[in-house]
Amino acid sequence: MSKPILHMAGITKVFNTEEMETHALRGVDLSIYLGEFVSICGPSGCGKSTLLSILGLLDLPTAGSYQIEGTEVAQLSLSEAATIRNEKVGFIFQSFNLIDELSVYDNIALPLRYRRQPIPHAESDKKLKECLEKVGMSHRASHKPNQLSGGQQQRIAIVRALVGTPSLLLVDEPTGNLDSRNGDAVMEMLRQLNSDGTTLCMVTHDPRYADMASRLLHISTPQLVKEPHETAL
């Protein structure tokens, strides 16, 4: 297998409220390799979303080491984490998370607007139009998200996640708000992206979709304990 694009060791996450302390993750060790398609499953409350948030630098761990492409990121400030997140990670959520006030075109342009190195307008415009073309949505560029079907919104969310050519695509229940036909189409799109080289990590409750991955990780409350298909964590 190729080199790991991310590596976690002893990742722990504790949520503290006035009433209680919740150990969402205890000592997770995990490596994800370039070009892999990893799916994460497990019972409700076992820490899947917490793990995905830490993988995507939306949240920081309480303890442990986390490296993305060799850079330690577990102790970054929030603004440093945001910069790396914007350049290295793409997200696809169950609820699409598109901005209703912006057109489809402006939604997918967002990740390119916050780059440390600005991309010339002509170059980004060409890329955005090519991406819309690829998912058959060129004719909807000036529509608002709420003028699209659920399946179309998820296709736009996938484009938005990919325009910045992230090292890692994190996907949280991508078919949760779709009927089975649209769900299958979205999963086929993700499978194709992975075949084309995109590294994917997906949380899903659907065993059919989990089985499309090259590696299945099972979280058993409250930490990763077994990996039925391949190497142990």
Ligand SMILES: Nc1ncnc2c1ncn2[C@@H]1O[C@H](COP(=O)(O)OP(=O)(O)OP(=O)(O)O)[C@@H](O)[C@H]1O
């Ligand atoms: N912000 C928070 N504050 C306090 N506790 C939290 C917070 N976020 C998550 N938790 C707790 O951490 C644990 C793991 O939650 P998480 O959302 O990661 O589970 P999950 O496996 O994604 O669940 P589901 O499949 O139901 O979405 C749960 O016990 C949850 O109550």
